[in-house]
Amino acid sequence: MNEGHPVQALWCDPADGVVARIVRALAERQLHAARTVVLVPYAQLMGVARGMWARCGSPGFVPRFETTHNWARSAGGFVPTGYDIAHDMARDLVTAQALLSQSGFNAERFALAGRLVELAYQLAPLAAAVSPEERGAEWAQRASQVADAGSESEWFRTESALIRIAVAWVANSGFATDVLMRESTRDQVDALIVLEGFQTDPLTQSLCNLWGDRAFHLSLVPSNAPAEPAASHVALDPEDEAELAAACVLQHLAEGRAPVALIATDRALTRRISAQLKAQGIVTHDETGWKLSTTRAAATLMSALRACTHDAGSDQVLEWLKSSAGGDAMAVQSLEVRLRREGVREWSAWCALAARSEKPQDVALLSFTEAIEARRAPMIRSRPLAEWLRALRELLEAGEQWEPLADDLAGGKVIGALWLDADAHGDDGDFPGGRHTLAEFTAWVRDVLEDASFVPPAGDQAPKVVVLPLYQLLGRAFGAVVIPGCDDRRLPASPEPPGNWSAAQRADLGLPSREVLEAAQRAAWAAALHNPSCEILWRQSDATGEPVSPSPLVQALHLDHALQPTADPRTPREVPVQPTAYPTPSGALLPLQNISTSVYEDLRRCPYRFFALRQLGLRSADELDAEIDKRDFGNWLHAVLGHFQEALLETPTQDAQERIARIEDAAQRATRELGLSDAEFLPFAAAWPAVRDGYLEWLVRHEAGGAVFVEAEPWKEQPLGELRLIGRLDRVDRTADGKAFVIDYKTESATVSKERVKDPTEDTQLAFYAALVADDTLRAAYVNVGEKSSGTQTVEQPAVVEARDALVAGIISDFTRIAQGAPLPPLGEGGVCDYCAARGLCRKDFWSDEAPRGGPAGGGETK
Numbered sequence: 001m002n003e004g005h006p007v008q009a010l011w012c013d014p015a016d017g018v019v020a021r022i023v024r025a026l027a028e029r030q031l032h033a034a035r036t037v038v039l040v041p042y043a044q045l046m047g048v049a050r051g052m053w054a055r056c057g058s059p060g061f062v063p064r065f066e067t068t069h070n071w072a073r074s075a076g077g078f079v080p081t082g083y084d085i086a087h088d089m090a091r092d093l094v095t096a097q098a099l100l101s102q103s104g105f106n107a108e109r110f111a112l113a114g115r116l117v118e119l120a121y122q123l124a125p126l127a128a129a130v131s132p133e134e135r136g137a138e139w140a141q142r143a144s145q146v147a148d149a150g151s152e153s154e155w156f157r158t159e160s161a162l163i164r165i166a167v168a169w170v171a172n173s174g175f176a177t178d179v180l181m182r183e184s185t186r187d188q189v190d191a192l193i194v195l196e197g198f199q200t201d202p203l204t205q206s207l208c209n210l211w212g213d214r215a216f217h218l219s220l221v222p223s224n225a226p227a228e229p230a231a232s233h234v235a236l237d238p239e240d241e242a243e244l245a246a247a248c249v250l251q252h253l254a255e256g257r258a259p260v261a262l263i264a265t266d267r268a269l270t271r272r273i274s275a276q277l278k279a280q281g282i283v284t285h286d287e288t289g290w291k292l293s294t295t296r297a298a299a300t301l302m303s304a305l306r307a308c309t310h311d312a313g314s315d316q317v318l319e320w321l322k323s324s325a326g327g328d329a330m331a332v333q334s335l336e337v338r339l340r341r342e343g344v345r346e347w348s349a350w351c352a353l354a355a356r357s358e359k360p361q362d363v364a365l366l367s368f369t370e371a372i373e374a375r376r377a378p379m380i381r382s383r384p385l386a387e388w389l390r391a392l393r394e395l396l397e398a399g400e401q402w403e404p405l406a407d408d409l410a411g412g413k414v415i416g417a418l419w420l421d422a423d424a425h426g427d428d429g430d431f432p433g434g435r436h437t438l439a440e441f442t443a444w445v446r447d448v449l450e451d452a453s454f455v456p457p458a459g460d461q462a463p464k465v466v467v468l469p470l471y472q473l474l475g476r477a478f479g480a481v482v483i484p485g486c487d488d489r490r491l492p493a494s495p496e497p498p499g500n501w502s503a504a505q506r507a508d509l510g511l512p513s514r515e516v517l518e519a520a521q522r523a524a525w526a527a528a529l530h531n532p533s534c535e536i537l538w539r540q541s542d543a544t545g546e547p548v549s550p551s552p553l554v555q556a557l558h559l560d561h562a563l564q565p566t567a568d569p570r571t572p573r574e575v576p577v578q579p580t581a582y583p584t585p586s587g588a589l590l591p592l593q594n595i596s597t598s599v600y601e602d603l604r605r606c607p608y609r610f611f612a613l614r615q616l617g618l619r620s621a622d623e624l625d626a627e628i629d630k631r632d633f634g635n636w637l638h639a640v641l642g643h644f645q646e647a648l649l650e651t652p653t654q655d656a657q658e659r660i661a662r663i664e665d666a667a668q669r670a671t672r673e674l675g676l677s678d679a680e681f682l683p684f685a686a687a688w689p690a691v692r693d694g695y696l697e698w699l700v701r702h703e704a705g706g707a708v709f710v711e712a713e714p715w716k717e718q719p720l721g722e723l724r725l726i727g728r729l730d731r732v733d734r735t736a737d738g739k740a741f742v743i744d745y746k747t748e749s750a751t752v753s754k755e756r757v758k759d760p761t762e763d764t765q766l767a768f769y770a771a772l773v774a775d776d777t778l779r780a781a782y783v784n785v786g787e788k789s790s791g792t793q794t795v796e797q798p799a800v801v802e803a804r805d806a807l808v809a810g811i812i813s814d815f816t817r818i819a820q821g822a823p824l825p826p827l828g829e830g831g832v833c834d835y836c837a838a839r840g841l842c843r844k845d846f847w848s849d850e851a852p853r854g855g856p857a858g859g860g861e862t863k
Helices: 006-012 018-028 044-056 068-075 089-102 109-128 132-147 154-171 176-181 183-188 202-214 238-254 267-279 296-307 314-323 329-342 347-356 360-379 385-398 402-407 409-417 438-451 503-509 514-529 552-559 597-605 607-615 630-650 656-674 682-704 750-756 764-771 800-819
Strands: 036-039 064-066 191-196 215-219 230-235 260-263 284-286 465-468 480-483 534-539 563-565 708-712 715-720 723-728 731-734 740-746 779-784 793-796
Touching: 006 018, 006 044, 018 044, 018 191, 018 215, 036 068, 044 064, 064 068, 068 176, 068 202, 089 109, 089 154, 089 438, 109 132, 109 154, 109 202, 109 438, 132 154, 132 503, 176 183, 176 202, 191 202, 202 215, 230 238, 238 260, 238 267, 238 480, 238 534, 260 267, 267 284, 267 465, 296 314, 296 385, 296 402, 296 409, 296 438, 314 329, 314 347, 329 347, 329 360, 347 360, 360 385, 385 402, 385 438, 402 409, 409 438, 514 552, 552 563, 597 607, 597 764, 597 800, 630 656, 630 682, 630 708, 630 731, 630 740, 656 682, 682 793, 715 800, 723 764, 723 800, 740 764, 750 779, 750 793, 764 779, 764 800
Parallel strands: 036 064, 036 191, 191 215, 230 534, 230 563, 260 465, 260 480, 284 465, 480 534, 740 779
Antiparallel strands: 708 731, 715 723, 731 740, 779 793
């Protein structure tokens, strides 16, 4: 340790050091060191205190440096039984459910169990500070009176009942520290010395009362020591703050100030800083850990449970299958391709599709799908909790996930927290609370994982960087201290007291008030500033861009002129600009035979897009859990109108009500076929009556003109030299004079459709569809099916034959040039590029200034 460090003087000053004062107290009272217990505020300080005693204490016997929990563990083992609070969320949640059932809340036991455990955990330190005899009588009576406040109000009745249950629970529970209040324990300890931290502990106070004049207090909080000026850094955003903090740590290590204390004010920020340090070869030792629910092991287990629900989504099942160590990876990949291509969001819908489909790829996946269902099926029924634990383990073993979970450090913690070990949970009788459904069991697992923490084990060597909370700086010497997250949200001057207790309830129960917590926070902050090298950091804005203010504690330093703005420790480096070359690929070696309207539209809009998406066959993976949008509504509407017109062709009718009934039947059929949820489809379902009525009115006018429906969604192919034009038309009618009438439904604004037909050579779609129909006298039009007052409208392309002939000539010319090696540069502009899946490939945003921004496209002749 640095001899000039303030902590050195705090412990080893010959006159006022903690060790010297303990030595004098033992000598003055003629106490034996081995029969003296010194209580420290937190566990990590036990080793520090022993080291300081060895460094500057008296020779011979050493006092016992303990925390209350460590002392209780050595004084006698405690095994919770019955309804004892175990401080094990897995057990305590089930106990809470049983207590709620006995108190008349059986129907709400799963919903209220978490809140009851939370209340019990807040009351437990207060109950543990009282002797068992007094706890069940006087203390329970006083604490129960707190629940009466507001009980006359219906709004607070449930909360008051929960408080009464929690009070009764903790009042009748045994605690591990009860052994410290026994006379046999006091007979073994001659003196009790309490090293006080920033906040008093109720149990410690009670023990001091029991020991009487054989107990005395010493403060570890530095007093009247001048604080060092704090170096400060202001970051732009969370990412910049993490980089700055990591750079500060690296600079301290490079200058020999080790170990460095990294204060955990925000878990996400701390993990980001740790990742930055790990990239530089610096491994941090985290004393606080992180929630077990955020580990990969917990995510693997939760994905298995989510995949087994009756309404599991396809994404949830895929996530589970991908996290499995075993299984057929190729089958999983093939399954994902089919699910995304068909847009099947619900797993049950896929099972039904696979069972009835005759497509070869679906038949090949049927046995794999059935095997997955065989693993999911046993998880559906409700059962007691002990059986759920066995079923969960069997599910993990069947997916070859158990062994990797057991071999992982965090996985072992998950197994222990959930009592998944074969012999850990004992008999079924250890789990009261009745039967659980899968949803209730999943909620229990989630709550357990949320409560537990994972603290990585420390290595054999002394860590260079230690992650710890602010109050654990007390009494420990670090070469430097880095405190990120010093903004008003992550470092408030007055922390919010835990729980929903009112100020009056806190005072009656003895819970720490806001004022007490504020005093402790300010004392911990002042103690941190006493370190010789302390750097504080805060950000100007959050990730969302919302401004963030410095913590009031930082603002106070600024007013006292105790902040020292410091230069950015990051070393700037020059990165030469390397613009991306303008791509001009050739598609001569990737000929296409089948040309659809969308394929040729891509070529006309941007040759490079055609090359990437059509010739190379690249495509982005569609999201399975995306919300229903206008495109889904359009697909649904096409299916509805197709079913309706085919039914009308088979059984004609002019009755308006009959037509409404038939189109409604067609709507229900389309909804079933597309697997659309009623809840998700609700916004479009609300607009459907107006769309339906508008279409039926248009149909009457359309038929009055002599048009007759012929077919819906016919598949057409037309040879064109070495090419083949292919496509599916929305609808084909026959006019009164016998001409074919090609119709394409649109849900866009009629104004947009009218813009399409203004220049026949610019409108690819109708001209292409016309080329699929062998008729030189045909007509073609867009039919805008809308919900607005204008209703359904026909927007016809009058020059469709001329546009078709020009399009066919352009297709022949363009694909001849491609076969001859003509370049396919990226020439898209505006909206074409804004929503292009190939934009990341052409790198348009990173071209050099010399790159051409225009020129003849592959499809330029047909523009």
